[in-house]
Amino acid sequence: LNPERQPTHAGASVAWFDGEFFSTATAAQATTPDAGAILGLIGEPARLAAADGTFNLVVYDAAAGEVILSNDRLGFRPLYWCETDRWFAYAGEVKALLAILDRTPDLDEVSLRQFFGFHHLLGDRTWWQGIRVLPPASVWRVTAGHAISRRRYWSFADIRRTQRPRSEIEAEFFRLWPLEVRRHSAPGTMPLLLSGGQDSRLLLAELARQRASVVAVTFGSATSDELSRARRAARLADVPHQVVALHAGNWWRGREEAVWQTDGLATVDHLQYATVKEELHVGYWFSPMNIAGDLLFGGSHLRPWIARDDWAGFLPDLLRKQTRPNPFFDPAEIVAVSLPDVGEDAQGPSSDCLHLRQRYRRQVIHIATSLASHCEVGFPGLGLDVLRLFLGALSDAQRMYRRFYRRFLRTRYPRYFAWSPMRPSSWPLTEWPGARLWQAGLRRLSKAVGRVPQGVAGAWYGPYPGWLRSTGTLERLLANDLVADDYLHGAGRQALHNWDGSAATTGAVLALVTFETYLRQVGGALGAVLALPQSTGATGSGERS
Known part of the structure; x- marks a missing residue:
């Protein structure tokens, strides 16, 4: 919960708030609504639809004999629920609900297929039958008789396509991005995960421009290009930089605990942030993260066959292309059992709406949950005005292949994103005839001299196959x-x-x-799976990189 005194009261109602709340899309500062304000928001869903942030709201109305649950439009703050014939319960973690049930529920067979097929679950599923996560943009009213009134106050279908000149869109994002970063920043020193990729570099560049106090934290294999890119960016921004070099002795650090914290809903390769949670426990303990920049600004998931207004008609193909190789379940079966979970969300002007609702929602939930004991996380770039700009005003064709994103980065932050053949860290910001051949040659050379292939290091921050073997x-x-x-x-x-x-x-x-x-x-055998060395592998603690 937030540090303010909880709960708050308004007449016969008691309210709890958790998260970050901006009363409007243009509000400069987050506030913590009290019971009266929360009742006003729930009573006028249009006000909730106009708000920004990641949050959960809970109200117990003793006079009406009901509990009201609500959350942000993207559902980026988890709130799980279950019910029996005797009670209805909700909690911020699945394990809390498992603890009050008479027995462990049956495993959800659809969840099993989705986990191995997509490496995350779809819809509102958890591992267990009868335990679900509250859908995004919800206002639920639960009465003493367990009747549940479910209402969705916003959806991606509310974003309409608009025709605007490109110059006007660029000017609007030039205005919005600094505001997004400023309102998702803390007043003191902030730890910042700096991967060296475009999204984290963009965030660092703007924080440096605003003269924010930042400690950059980078992790990855010592031979990964990520570390060299991050070091250069940190030097340009003139910020302290901590580097954690992952290796066979420390790659498991924090991940087993993170599996428990995230209720087993994220694969361990997506829990890499937990390896540096101690390094993030500095300053204000609040870290901004540009989680969806490449997706939303860069259109990285878009392809010509799906970049169309009737994209929802290609939903089976979209799921099929996302399935991962696995020896347990047939991809066709995985897609077939998953379609009902995504059908309701196949709406909005772009297929990226589905990615935000499904994969990215799960990713945000797991990152925030795995770090919650050491650091709170904020997500600039996902405010309502930004969503309207990139999903409504910009066409998919304009965003695809990072066309708009590259131009914005070069124009706004040239020191961080100027391209040169000998500095591939900024590629692909500028296209030139030999760029792809140059990159292919660098990958072959790196492989020949024993560096980590980018297909592994870029996706996983390290050579997991080798680590699994050596340990x-x-x-x-x-x-x-x-x-x-x-x-x-x-x-x-x-x-x-x-x-x-x-x-x-x-x-x-x-x-x-x-x-x-x-x-x-x-089953009660916490920590029984792996017992790997727990050396930190940290270098550069406290000094400038």
Whole structure:
């Protein structure tokens, strides 16, 4: 909960607030609404639809005998719920609901297929039947008789296509981006995850322009290009820079705990932020993160076949292209059982609306939850005015292949994004005839001299196949019966035996490690899966990079 005294009262009503709330899309500062303000928002859904932030609201109205639950438009703050014939309950974590149930619910078979097929769940599912996460933009009223009135106060269908000159759109984003960063910043020193990629560099560049106090934190394999890119950006911004070099001895650091904190809903390769949570526990303990820049500003998920107004008609193809290789379930089956979970969200002017509602929502929830004990996270760039600009005013064709994004970065922050052949960290901001050939040559050269291939380092921040082999992870798993095989019918052990170390099959193995870890945690054997060395691998603590 927020540091303000909770709960607050208004007559017979008691209210709780959790998160970051901006009363309007243009509000410069976050506020914590009290019970009276919360009742006003719930009574006028149009006011909720105009608000920004990531938050949960809960009201208990003793006079009416009802509980009211509500959240932000993107559902970026998790609130889970379940009910029996005797009660209705909600909580910020699944484990809290498991603790009050008479028995552990049955595993959701659709969730099982989605986890190995997409490496995250879709819709509002959790691992367990009967436990769900509150849908985005909800106002639910639950009466004493367990009747639930469900209302959605906003959807992506509310964003309409508008025709605006490109120069006007550029000027609008020039105005909006600094405001977004400023209102998602803290007054003191902020830790900032700096990967070296475009999105984190963009955020650092604007924070430096605003003279914010920042400590940059970077993690990854020592041979990854991410570290060199981040070092250069930190030097340009003249900010302190902490680097955590991940290796076989510390890559698991914090991840097993993060599996428990996120209720097993994110694969361990997507819990990499937990490896640096101690480094993020500095200053104001608030870190802004440009989580969806490449998706929203750069159109990185768009392709010509889906960049069209009738994109919802291609939903099966969209899901099919997102499925990951796995030895457990057929991709066609995964898509078939998943379509009902995404059908309601196949609306809005762009297929990116679905990505924000599904994959990115889950990613934000897991990042924030895995870091919650050490650092709060804010997400500039997802305010209502920004969504309207990029999903409504800009066409998919204008965003696709980072066309708009590259121009904005070069124009607004040339020191951080000017391109040169010998400095590939800024590619692909400027296209030139030999750019792709140059990059391909660099990748071949890096592979020849033993650097981490970008297909692995770029996606995972390190060579996970090698780490899994060198630490004996698979041998330890195979030394005992796999709990996961109770649900995979023996295919888990077979997959570990057949693992060939390729990037494609490693993703399935990491998902299996996550699933096995979580099942043992739920069964009471917390920490029983892996026992890897826990050295920090930190370098440069406190000094400038």
